[in-house]
Amino acid sequence: xxxxWENVDAFLAHCCENNEIDLSYxxxxxxxxxxxxxxxxxxxxxxxxxxxxxxxxxxELDRSSARTWVMDERLFxxxxxxxxxxxRKFPIYIGYGHKKYQDFRLKVVSLEDKARTxxxxxxxxxxxxxxxxxxxxxxxxxxxxxxxxxxxxxxPKVSSWIYAVNDQLFLENDRKRGYMNPAGMTGPNFEELMTxxxxxxxxxxxxxxxxxxxxxxxxVRHSSSxxxxxxxxxxxxxxxxxQNHDSKERFGLDDPVKNLDRYVEFKARVQxxxxxxxxxxxxxxxxxxxxxxxxxxxxxxxxxxSVKEWDVNEILLSGRMKRLEKWFxxxxxxxxxxxxxxxxxxxxxxxxxAFCIELEGSKLVIREHERSRLxxxxxxxxxFLKWREEHPQKDSEDELADLLRPLNINENET
Numbered sequence: 001x002x003x004x005w006e007n008v009d010a011f012l013a014h015c016c017e018n019n020e021i022d023l024s025y026x027x028x029x030x031x032x033x034x035x036x037x038x039x040x041x042x043x044x045x046x047x048x049x050x051x052x053x054x055x056x057x058x059x060e061l062d063r064s065s066a067r068t069w070v071m072d073e074r075l076f077x078x079x080x081x082x083x084x085x086x087x088r089k090f091p092i093y094i095g096y097g098h099k100k101y102q103d104f105r106l107k108v109v110s111l112e113d114k115a116r117t118x119x120x121x122x123x124x125x126x127x128x129x130x131x132x133x134x135x136x137x138x139x140x141x142x143x144x145x146x147x148x149x150x151x152x153x154x155x156p157k158v159s160s161w162i163y164a165v166n167d168q169l170f171l172e173n174d175r176k177r178g179y180m181n182p183a184g185m186t187g188p189n190f191e192e193l194m195t196x197x198x199x200x201x202x203x204x205x206x207x208x209x210x211x212x213x214x215x216x217x218x219x220v221r222h223s224s225s226x227x228x229x230x231x232x233x234x235x236x237x238x239x240x241x242x243q244n245h246d247s248k249e250r251f252g253l254d255d256p257v258k259n260l261d262r263y264v265e266f267k268a269r270v271q272x273x274x275x276x277x278x279x280x281x282x283x284x285x286x287x288x289x290x291x292x293x294x295x296x297x298x299x300x301x302x303x304x305x306s307v308k309e310w311d312v313n314e315i316l317l318s319g320r321m322k323r324l325e326k327w328f329x330x331x332x333x334x335x336x337x338x339x340x341x342x343x344x345x346x347x348x349x350x351x352x353x354a355f356c357i358e359l360e361g362s363k364l365v366i367r368e369h370e371r372s373r374l375x376x377x378x379x380x381x382x383x384f385l386k387w388r389e390e391h392p393q394k395d396s397e398d399e400l401a402d403l404l405r406p407l408n409i410n411e412n413e414t
Contacts, residue, residue, distance in 0.1 A: 008034040012335060016342040021364040026152050032323070035331045041225040042330035045290040046256040048134040048221040048231060051123035055213050057104070059122040061130075063251050066216035067195035069238035069264045069295065074200060076307065083309040091303035094189035094268070095182035097208035103180065104212050120217060120233040121384035128391065135393060136221060136231035137341055140171035142288050145232055147173070148357070149284050151364055152332045153323045156281075158364065162355040163376050164344055165385060166392030171340075171357075172379045182302055188212065190268040190297040190304065195238050218263065220290050228337045234289035238264040260290035265312075268297040271305065276321060279310075283321075286312040287329050340366065352376065352389070 005011040011034060015021045025031055052065035071078065075092070076085035120141070124134070150156040160173040188209035198206060216236045223229040240262045242252030253259045267282050276283075279294070286294055294310040316326040343366045344355060354371035357364065377385050 004030045005034060008038040008040070008331075008335070012338060012342075015339055016346070019343050019366045020360075021151075021339060022362065023151055023359075023364055024362045032328070035328060035335075038331065040331045040334050042334060043223045043225065044257055045220050045222050045260065047218050047259045047290075048136075048256070049123060049127055049132070049219040050253075050259075051120070051217050051219075053104075053213065053215045053217070057213055059119070059126065061123060061127060063216060063239075063253065065214045066236065066251055067238050068241050068251075069194055070197075070241060071194075071307070072198060075198070075204075085307040087305060091300060091305045092193065092206055093302055094186045094193065094206070094208075094297070094299070094304050095302035096185065096189065096206065097210070098180040098182050098185040101180045101185060101188065101209065102211035102213070104215075119381055120219065121381045123217070123219070125381075125384045125387045128387070134219065134221065134231055136168070136223075136229045138169045138171060138230040138337060140230060140232055141173075142232050142234045142285060144171045144173045145230070145288055146281060146284055148336050148364075149288070149329070149333065150281060151359070152328075153280055153284075157359070159356070159358040161369075161371070161379065162340065162344060162357055162366070163371075163380060164348060164353040164355070165380070165388045168388060168393045169340065169344060170380055185209070186268040186297070186299060186302060186304075187266075191237055191266045193304070194266055194295065194297075194307075218260070218289065220260065220288065222288075222333060224334045224337075226334070226338075228334055228341065230333070230337050232288050234285075234291075236263045236289070236291070237266045238295075240264060240293065261292055263289065263291040264293045264295055265289065265291045266295050266297070268299055268304070270299050270301070276310075276315065280324065283312060283315060283324055284329065287316065287326070352385075 005014070011025075011031070050061075050063060052060045052062055054060060054065060071085055075088055077088055078085050120139075124139070127134070144160050147156050147158045147160065151158060160171055163170045163172070185208070189206070192209040193206065196207070198204065218234050218236050220232045220234055221229060222232065239251050239253070242262075251262075253262065265282065265286050267279075269278065282294060286292070292311060292313045294312050296308045296310065297304050298306045298308060313326075315321070316324060316329070319325050340357070344353075347353070347355075347368055352373065354369055354376060355366055356369045357366045359365075380388075
C-alpha cells in the first residue's frame with residue numbers, strides 16, 4: 001500500500017477492492033487529514049422506531065418500559081456548578097445481588113419463542129406490518145457497531161457477522177456475556193438507583209436489580225448526504241423528565257429528532273479511572289444513540305460515593321480529544337458503512353448469504369462464510385428472516401450504480 005492517498009474516496013476504493021481496511025493507516029495522521037479534508041456530510045440522526053421489552057419478554061411498540069432519571073434528594077446533594085452529586089451521609093454499596101441476577105442475554109430461548117419475544121427484529125417486522133417501514137442499508141446492534149467504530153481509535157476485539165437478506169444487511173455478533181460478579185453488578189445497580197425511587201422505611205436499604213428483562217430501546221437512524229444509512233438499535237437507560245406537563249403522552253416524546261436530546265446513558269466507574277480518556281467506548285456509545293447526557297457513578301471499590309453528569313455534545317464538539325470529535329466520528333461511520341455495503345454488494349448472488357468481519361493482525365477484513373439457515377434464523381429470528389425475504393427494501397438500480405462507482409480509482413483521479 002502507498003504511504004498516502006490522494007483523497008478518502010481513493011483509499012475507500014482500495015479497501016473495497018481488497019475487502020480489508022488497513023487500521024494502521026486509519027490510525028495515522030494521514031488518514032485523519034484525509035477525513036478532515038473530505039466533503040462527506042452526515043444528516044441529523046433521528047429516532048426511526050422505538051419499542052419496549054416487557055417483564056415477560058414481549059415486544060411492544062410503545063414506551064412502557066422507559067424509566068425517568070430523577071436524582072433522589074434524600075440521598076444526594078447537588079453541586080450545580082460542577083454537575084456533581086455527593087452522598088448526603090454515607091456511600092452506598094452497589095455490589096449486591098450478583099448470585100441471583102438473571103441476565104436476559106444468557107437465557108436459552110427456542111427459535112419459536114425468539115420469533116415473538118425479546119429482539120429488535122420483532123419490533124421491525126411488527127412495525128412494517130402496521131405500515132411503518134424504516135429504510136436503511138444496514139441494521140446493527142449498538143455493541144456491534146461500537147466495536148467497529150473503536151477500531152479507528154483504540155484496539156478492540158472485533159468478530160461479527162453480516163447477514164445479507166435481499167437488499168438489506170444485518171450486523172450481529174456471537175459474543176456472550178459471562179456470569180455476574182459483584183463488580184459487574186455495579187452497572188445494573190447504579191441504573192436501578194438512578195431510576196427507581198428507594199424505600200426509606202425505618203432505615204435506607206438499597207433494593208438491587210433483579211434482571212434485565214425490561215428494557216426500552218430506540219432505533220436510531222444515521223444517514224449521509226451520499227444516501228448511506230444505518231439503523232442502530234440502542235438500549236436507553238433513562239429519559240430526562242419532561243418540562244411541559246401538558247403533553248398527553250407520559251414521557252412527552254413526540255419529535256423523532258428532539259427525542260434523542262432527552263435520553264440518558266449510565267456508567268459506573270472506579271474513582272481513579274475517571275478522566276475522560278477512560279471513556280472512549282462510553283462516548284462513542286452515546287454518539288451512536290444520539291444521547292447527549294452521560295451520567296457516571298463514581299465508586300470507591302464497590303461503594304458509590306458521588307455522581308457526575310457529562311454533556312456528550314460539548315465534549316465531541318470541543319475538540320479536546322482527538323478522533324472523538326463529532327466530525328471524525330461522522331465521517332468514520334460513513335466510511336465503515338460504505339466499506340461494508342460495497343464489499344458485500346460485489347459478492348451478492350441474490351441468495352441468503354453470511355459474511356464475517358473481523359480483525360486479522362492490523363487489518364479489518366470481510367470474508368464470506370457458510371452459515372446454515374438455522375444459524376441465521378437464530379440471529380435474526382425465523383419470522384423476520386421470512387418477512388424480509390418476502391418484503392425487501394428494493395433499492396433502485398441507480399442507487400446501486402452510484403454505490404459501485406468509487407470502486408474505479410482512476411475516476412477519482414480525473
